Amino acid sequence: MAGSPQGHQEVAAGGGGPVGVLALQGDFREHVSVLRGLGAEVVTVRRPEEAAAISGLVIPGGESSVMDKLSRAFGVAEVLKRRIAEGMPVYGTCAGLIMLADRIVDGIRGQESLGGLDVAVRRNAFGGQTESFEAELSVPVLGDPPMHAIFIRAPVVAELGPGATALATLDDGTVVAVEQGNLLGTSFHPEMTADYRFHQYFLQKVAGFDNGTARSSRP
Amino acid sequence: MSESTTHQFGSSRVKRGLAEMLKGGVIMDVVTAAQARIAEDAGAVAVMALERVPADIRSQGGVARMSDPDLIEAIIAEVSIPVMAKARIGHFVEAQVLQSLGVDYIDESEVLSPADYVNHIDKWDYTVPFVCGATNLGEALRRINEGAAMVRSKGEAGTGDVSEATKHIRKIKSEIAALSSMSKDELYVAAKELQAPYDLVVEVAETGKLPVVLFTAGGVATPADAAMMMQLGADGVFVGSGIFKSGNPEKRAAAVVKATTFYDDPSVIAEVSRGLGEAMVGINVADVPAPHRLAERGW
Numbered sequence A: 001m002a003g004s005p006q007g008h009q010e011v012a013a014g015g016g017g018p019v020g021v022l023a024l025q026g027d028f029r030e031h032v033s034v035l036r037g038l039g040a041e042v043v044t045v046r047r048p049e050e051a052a053a054i055s056g057l058v059i060p061g062g063e064s065s066v067m068d069k070l071s072r073a074f075g076v077a078e079v080l081k082r083r084i085a086e087g088m089p090v091y092g093t094c095a096g097l098i099m100l101a102d103r104i105v106d107g108i109r110g111q112e113s114l115g116g117l118d119v120a121v122r123r124n125a126f127g128g129q130t131e132s133f134e135a136e137l138s139v140p141v142l143g144d145p146p147m148h149a150i151f152i153r154a155p156v157v158a159e160l161g162p163g164a165t166a167l168a169t170l171d172d173g174t175v176v177a178v179e180q181g182n183l184l185g186t187s188f189h190p191e192m193t194a195d196y197r198f199h200q201y202f203l204q205k206v207a208g209f210d211n212g213t214a215r216s217s218r219p
Numbered sequence B: 001m002s003e004s005t006t007h008q009f010g011s012s013r014v015k016r017g018l019a020e021m022l023k024g025g026v027i028m029d030v031v032t033a034a035q036a037r038i039a040e041d042a043g044a045v046a047v048m049a050l051e052r053v054p055a056d057i058r059s060q061g062g063v064a065r066m067s068d069p070d071l072i073e074a075i076i077a078e079v080s081i082p083v084m085a086k087a088r089i090g091h092f093v094e095a096q097v098l099q100s101l102g103v104d105y106i107d108e109s110e111v112l113s114p115a116d117y118v119n120h121i122d123k124w125d126y127t128v129p130f131v132c133g134a135t136n137l138g139e140a141l142r143r144i145n146e147g148a149a150m151v152r153s154k155g156e157a158g159t160g161d162v163s164e165a166t167k168h169i170r171k172i173k174s175e176i177a178a179l180s181s182m183s184k185d186e187l188y189v190a191a192k193e194l195q196a197p198y199d200l201v202v203e204v205a206e207t208g209k210l211p212v213v214l215f216t217a218g219g220v221a222t223p224a225d226a227a228m229m230m231q232l233g234a235d236g237v238f239v240g241s242g243i244f245k246s247g248n249p250e251k252r253a254a255a256v257v258k259a260t261t262f263y264d265d266p267s268v269i270a271e272v273s274r275g276l277g278e279a280m281v282g283i284n285v286a287d288v289p290a291p292h293r294l295a296e297r298g299w
Helices: A028-037 A048-052 A064-073 A076-085 A095-100 A197-210 B012-022 B033-042 B054-060 B069-078 B092-101 B137-145 B163-180 B184-194 B198-207 B223-231 B249-261 B266-273
Strands: A019-022 A042-045 A056-059 A090-093 A101-105 A117-122 A133-137 A147-151 A156-160 A165-169 A175-180 A183-186 B026-030 B046-049 B083-088 B105-109 B130-134 B150-153 B213-216 B237-239
Touching (some): A019 A028, A042 A048, A056 A095, A064 A076, A090 A197, A095 A101, A117 A175, A117 A183, A133 B012, A147 B012, B012 B150, B033 B069, B033 B249, B092 B105, B130 B137, B137 B198, B163 B184, B163 B198
Parallel strands (some): A019 A042, A019 A056, A056 A090, A101 A117, B026 B046, B150 B213
Antiparallel strands (some): A133 A147
16 A cells, blocks of 8 residues: 555544554653544553554654664564564654664664664764754655654665655655555654644554454465 | 755754653763763663763862863764763853754753853753753743753752652642642732743643653662652653762663663562662762752752
8 A cells, every 4th residue: 555645534543453652762652642632542562562462553753772772672672573574554753763674874883673664774864963953845645735844863764675665855855754565654753743644644554454454464 | 964945953843852852761971982882882862971970070079160072072973872961050152162062962050060140041042952950840941931942850969869859850740730720810920939931831831741851860870769750750860970880880771771661660670670789879968068959059
């Protein structure tokens, strides 16, 4: 269903379990609040058993190196990798995009990711905090109007593999939103604005996953 | 840096936003690049670069100032997590220097000797965001009114005694709760009593929280201390002297990080608290004569 521009009305998660928000560190409360506002049943995820019982996951903004360490130390990374391989929809913002990238450029020593998106992501690609910015961003798959995108010490997609599709680029061609099957990643933070079209787009994928389109395809 | 003219830098949303991303994390004081490396490896969400941790400032005495730019640059070069640095209260030139060095956050800090006993820095003037200490809600709102993009309760830095941190976070939280229960006409007097701008008082009353992220600081030395601050409603924790003044900084740092994430799970806190070696020796705040209490700096 990659790239199919459907209507973006409110869609709640179906009967396949609640939607999870990874709550190891970062602005997870904001994502929980957005998803609940869109009618989804939402749980926070810090443990393996919680990761096993969800039908979709949002990975929030925060510090990717901390999320990586904690997710491995508490066994949640292993379960999430399996769920991603099963086709579970996951949406990552900023640090979440880094967690979903198959390859990380400029990670800290020993930093790993969950992977799934066939991209290389560069951390802190714009520089330090004084280079953080807001900008209007056209996202064709979401239609008009453009999104107001907030980039905070943001990563970018440095290399787009053949499996992944760019959803949005800055004026200079830098890829800042990407999709591959049921995985979505953005360099920026829609949860800090009032424009939740990416969250709606994600919940549509969750609804499709709940209906069994992806779940039964691979053991 | 992008050349696009449509990019907006240094907005309140971007400044406050970085603090939002630090939530649920631990910010650690470091005095060398090697310590910064240990902090990053242990899971710190950011580091505070300074020449002396508060415990040493306290024991050595004298005027404490902004750190040497060489030290700050070495720490920025060593790690990829955000780097914060301290400027003296009211010392707007130290703040200009820190911004030019490319730090990610400036702490206008009572841990250093104040440079101005009347005015704090006008923090709206900067692209880099500021965090400021507060002992109560009125002080927090005055700092936000001056442009602070993040607040930390002060505690009593360099003591290893968490009691002041507890007092300040409880005070701020209870004053917020009190505002939330007031009727609209009571907020005028509340603003007067808090010595805080009316608009910010109304905003806190309506939302039930500060308009910026609230961390806690000052005296946190153990995983249980950090988890207690989180249970009391802090968004995250600063640990100053507590880590590198302890027997096993690597292990203690990682333990505090885990206890901050699993702050509501005593079994995790118990597990990470095992065998950490000696905590910093510490000083009871009651034994610190009032003129030497850092929390009383700033107003």
